[in-house]
Amino acid sequence: MPNNAVMNGSSVENFCAAVEAVLDDGFREMAAEAERQGVFPREVLARLGAAGVFTDKWAGGYRFQLAKLVGLYTALGAECSGGVGVGVSLHDSALAILHRFASSDHLRSLCADATAGTAVLCIGASEQTGGSDLQAVRTTAVRDGSGYVLTGAKAFVSLSSVADFALVLAQCVENGSDHRPGNLGLFALPLTSASVGEPYDKLGANSLDTAPIEFDTWLPAEALLGRPGIGLAAITWGLTHERLSIAAQVSGACDRVLGLTVARMMRREQFGKPLFGHQALRLRVADLHAKVAMLRLALQGMAASEQIDVRTAAGLKVTAARLGQEVVGECLHIFGGAGYLTAETPLARWWQDMQLSRIGSGTDEVLWEVVAAGMKPDFNEYDALFGEPEPRKE
Ligand SMILES: Cc1cc2nc3c(=O)[nH]c(=O)nc-3n(C[C@H](O)[C@H](O)[C@H](O)COP(=O)(O)OP(=O)(O)OC[C@H]3O[C@@H](n4cnc5c(N)ncnc54)[C@H](O)[C@@H]3O)c2cc1C
Structure with a gap:
């Protein structure tokens, strides 16, 4: 067992420290190579498994620990390797299904192997x-x-x-x-x-x-x-996990991209002053910064509530994905021509990766339908304010 292995059910802080230990330079090299080769690096799941990350995350049984989900996927999102982050969360979302619905020795054994990172799921x-x-x-x-x-x-x-x-x-x-x-x-x-x-x-x-x-x-x-018959419930459970994971990945990625963009704005001068000195740019980035802070706080609030809810997950994912697209698009724009050149900055690649968040595990419209199905009318207030409509006189 490696030194950075964590005990089952450790604190969120210890869990996040174990995740950070895996996301080292070796991880970054693997992610870059995977990007070049176009093949997901299995070794990433093996390392997370060997470090006890999945074992710890699932220590409480199928009701996954939301704060650990948020910690793991915010950290992966901040690596800005969209493909690797989504690959890890797909494996982990399949694990969410197995931890809840595995009912035979065969499936429980597969669940144990996948939790250890020795079997890979899709x-x-x-x-x-x-x-x-x-x-x-x-x-x-x-x-x-x-x-x-x-x-x-x-x-x-x-x-x-x-x-x-x-x-x-x-x-x-x-x-x-x-x-x-x-x-x-x-x-x-x-x-x-x-x-x-x-x-x-x-x-x-x-x-x-x-x-x-x-x-x-x-x-x-x-x-x-x-x-037979519970397939839709089982896949919905996995997709709920995946949607929350994507919202956290977007949050981590946006924080990183905004930090780099603000640095760029302070370093680069145009018209005799830093880009940050130009109010039009500064306020646009401030607006995005405030929205990303709201996303981060929403994820933390959800994690603190420990309530897993299909509609909240759908709403968070679609809102995060659309915000992520806006943030990375604006940051690319603020990097100017260099943002568009793939050899000079990674902004264009990050923008391309971010587009997937609006499609994978449910498109915007599908998720809004999930949200709409839970919206409640306030008939009492409505009737008190507006009453019944008068019958029309001919
Ligand atoms: C890179 C990538 C990886 C993927 N990985 C996986 C994977 O590992 N496993 C897996 O199972 N799937 C995977 N998918 C599939 C993904 O989940 C689907 O592409 C997605 O759910 C949309 O389905 P669709 O492509 O059939 O689009 P469609 O369902 O044909 O939708 C087309 C458009 O119509 C809109 N639309 C559909 N119905 C309605 C409606 N009722 N009202 C309003 N608008 C509507 C949609 O929002 C969308 O914009 C992946 C997709 C991509 C691109």
Whole structure:
């Protein structure tokens, strides 16, 4: 066990210190190499696992410790390696599902290996027919003896070229004929039983390789998380974890980018004074600084409340992602031409990476729908103020 290993259920401060010890120069070299090669570095998960980070984070069982989630992903976000940060959080979000829904020895053993960082997990939910609308997935799991035949194709599976297992969302068909739409199940599919396609060329997050997968294989019933019908609840639990992780990553990244931009504004002079001396720029950055502080405080407040809530997570993620895009876009602009040149500053790469936060684990519109479904009208106040409308006179 390495020296920086942490005890189960350590304090948040000790947990964050263990995370910081992993995010050293070696981590930065791995992240840079992964960015060049376009392949997620498995070694990052192995190191986090060996340092006891996942074991500690999940020490309290499936109700993950929110302050540790915020600490881990704010620190990863500040590294500004969008692909590596999202790759870690996808593995960890799959772990969130396993810690809650693993009901067989097979799945509990996979959960233990993934918590130790010796097995890598990914998530195969979206398909050509079902991205935002996960109920529309066409992958089927047809009951066959003591297991299921899992058949289908997943359009976007990040980490699939380096992972061991994918958690795959499928329509469960119990007796071969009566297919009830919405009877979703989530299966742990060994990727040795799937065909992984070529990773996509994409706008950013190069260290997060994303590829399609196809499969037509028999799996024992022990590979099913929970029971048929709870697949949507299980994936929603994982996505809630992922959305909170992304909000924290955006917060960490924005703090770092703003700090660098303010330094740039104080160092670079135009029209005889530092950029910071130009009120138009200074106030724009102050506005962003205040908004990012609100995001940080919102995450801390949520962590202190220890309440995990699907709507709050959806609202935080969409608001953070849109703020992140605004912050990095404005900072790139303030760096001027150098911000646009990829060899001179990393701003353009960071801007490209940030675009993914508005799409992955639920787009803006899908998350706003989640928020809208929880909005409550105040009819009492409304009726007291405005009363019933007068019937129209002809
Ligand atoms: C780099 C990358 C990595 C990914 N990794 C994974 C992964 O590891 N695992 C995985 O399962 N998925 C992954 N995804 C898929 C991602 O979750 C989906 O792309 C995303 O959820 C959107 O689905 P879609 O692409 O099918 O878009 P669509 O669902 O077709 O949506 C298209 C547009 O329409 C909007 N829209 C859709 N429905 C509505 C509505 N009712 N009202 C208003 N607007 C609507 C959406 O907001 C979006 O702007 C990844 C995607 C990318 C780009």
